[in-house]
Amino acid sequence: MFFSGIRVAEVSALKWKHIDLTKGVVKIQRNLVRQKGGKVVNIPPKTERSIRDVKIPEFIVESLRERWKRTWKSDGGEFGFLNKQGRPVHRHPINRCVINPTLEKLGITTRISIKDTRACFITNAMDNNERMSYVQKQVDHTTTRMTVDHYYRYVPAPGDGTKLENAWKSTRILPELEKAELQVFEKMMK
16 A cells, blocks of 8 residues: 555455456455444445556565465455455554554554555655656546645655756756857857
């Protein structure tokens, strides 16, 4: 989730048949949500556009290959991420049993949730100059404006303007002029 921007409900609903380890793509087709009263249902995403392919980095593909070896049962329909009871994962137990204890061990008092991995992906992608259209597609935002309006303020911006300045410097067409030639050139221009 840190490296793909996939929602918790989308990860929970992932079955092995939706994970293409050869292409490094996860096919988002369902959401696993807990309704009032605790009933868990596997439903389609809110919109047709939310059904999408999400690119995953090679090191995640390798991790999923190892997970597949331990969980594959043959028909490809099994969920990829199960809890100790063999049921699909849900955000509340992940927060309670994984995120909160990890933060406590690290001495971090800020409360974060597994849902924050999505924001982490988006801000890291923008901070590392990923194309906005790529980020938008990965996280299923309607427009790049939605991505910028909600997350761009969290991207640190030390040295704003230096990248553009360096780009201009790197595209100089005229060679450096000798001082005397420069003086002649400046006189002509007056």
